[in-house]
Amino acid sequence: MQRRRAEERFLFTPSGGGDVSVCLVYPNTYAVGMANLGFQSVFEILSTHPRVHCERAFLPDADQRGSEVVSFESGRRLRDFEIVAFSISFETDYLHVVDILAGAGIPALRAERGGGPLLLCGGPATFLNPEPIADFFDLFLIGEGEDMIPEFLARYVDARDAGGGRDGVLDAVADVGGAYRPDRYAITYAGDGTIESVAYSGPGSGVVTRRLIADLDRFTTASKVLAPDAVFGDMYLVEASRGCEWGCRFCAAGYMYRPIRHRSPETLRAAVEEGLAERSTIGLVGAEMASVPGVAELCEFVADRGGRASPSSLKADVLTHRLARALGRSANQSVTVAPEAGSERMRRVINKNLTEPEILRAADWLVGAGVRAMKLYFMIGLPTETHADVEGIVELTQRIGERFQREGRVQQIRLSVNPFGPKPWTPFQWEPMEDLRSLKTKIGGLKRAIGRLRGVDIDVESPREAYYATVLSRGDRRVSRFLLAVHAAEGDWWSVLRAWEREPPADGFDPRIFSHRPYASDEILPWDFLDHSLHKRFLWVERERAREERQTMPCDVTTCRVCGAC
Ligand code: SF4
Secondary structure, three states, rough: HHHHHOOOOOOOOOOOOOEEEEEEEEOOHHHHHHHOOHHHHHHHHHHOOOOOOEEEEEOOHHHHOOOOOOOOOOOOOOOOOOEEEOOOOOOOHHHHHHHHHOOOOOOOOOOOOOOOOOOEEOHHHHHHHHHOOOOOOOOOOEOOHHHHHHHHHHHHHHHOOOOOOOHHHHHHOOOOEEEEHHHHHHEEOOOOOOOOEEEEOOOOOEEEEEEEOOHHHHOEOOOOEEEOOOOOOOOOEEEEEEOOOOOOOOOOOHHHHOOEEEEEEEHHHHHHHHHHOOOEEEEEEEOOOOOHHHOOHHHHHHHHHHOOOOOOEEHHHHHHHHHHHHHHHOOOEEEEEEEEEEOOHHHOHHHHHHHHEEEEHHHHHHHHHHOOEEEEEEOOOOOOOOHHHHHHHHHHHHHHHHHHHOOOOOEEEEEEEEEEEOOOOOOOOOOOOHHHHHHHHHHHHHHHHHOOOOOOEEEEEOOOHHHHHHHHOOOOOOHHHHHHHHHOOOOHHHHHEEEEEEOOOOOOOOOOOHHOOOOOOEEEEEOOOEEEOOOOHHHHHHHHHHHHOOOOOOOOOOOOOOOOOO
């Protein structure tokens, strides 16, 4: 820790230490946490507040597991902080919440704590569905934090200074827009494992409206701490947009961050210029980078200064020749494109709005510009998928590979294939995940066929892991007991999943009800109490359009009001 602290460089000035001690926790290792722009932004907001003294904590590295979890800055015990706040980006880190609390000597279940630090939680995983970890936390902050966290701190400090005590403070901060206090909700379950009723006791209706900032230019979301040990530690990261206008029906990020917001070319360029003073590689972060206004000019600007712009992912049909050339000029060895599905039919189902000629044209431009490798993202097991759709992945990869081979250089294509898992707040939230056996058969065939192509590697997420992630993402409050059982089994989630399939506990928790079961259209969904400004009816209609293989036009935020987000 000492070496890492010495190597870090802060690009902001902390307030110097207030009387409210906060430990901000990322439930994964230091290297992963410090690569996360959201975590870095929250760290800056807390650290620059005049009343807050903020430190960080992470999941210990593998060689230090089992040791007490303490703060990164001073080695202080977590239970000695006034507030312990988790920032969670991915549901697969939920288990680490239990691991960290156990390692810090703090009971994970709220009902068993009865005191100690206030446990807060936020982050994208919880905007979608906080229920799987609702029994662990005193309060969630649902949505984007730039305005919400300062409001929370103002209420917190006022109530604390007034001597409100723990309960009084909790009552005061629960009024902040976006705050979710899970102890005010009581859930009952029907015999088939679905939710029968949700009773709310507290002020207002119990609906929690997630927070969003309208204008990204009000804040610069970029690297705040340069940490060489972080993943992407050699890059300066700049957020270019939030949300996505394309409406892919499986994509949680595209729906939860609606409407699409872009940073203006001017503020983006200013952030990139600052970044180039620190690092030669600029990571452009967002759901899709080719449609960011001015992105080609921005990448040229980076290349002119001898730097390298590295966009997170590019949509092939909006990639321009100019952008491809700019990426080639700035020594981009590899570019990521996400066709997501191999056949035109499947891409219509998922609303990818992307044709094969458009993908091949993008490949031609990128290869011609000197890009030497491509990473292609695909999904497998999507709703209505057939074997012909899976074969389409092989055919499309082969055609892209031919473009690379024509250049006669050593080229590389890497396929990253993920089994589909339904996500809350998407049109596919009601869909089941495909049976594991059938997925394994499809994946086996795909790997054999791809193995016959020259210069192509394939990396497939295991269907078991996708099953586990789906339970964590689509589950309800009973998942917290499951996480405690997995922690007790030293992380062996597969054994616990199988044991609970064979013999569900008394509360009816069979993990397959969250993963392999279609949710009914009139069913109470665990996340129904959240308001993402998305009409549930709109999501259902989009699901129906998927079944009819009908595409929906991308967002036009100036005129459209159809989904409720604008
Ligand atoms: S209202 Fe229309 S433009 Fe706005 S996010 Fe929804 S679909 Fe997109």
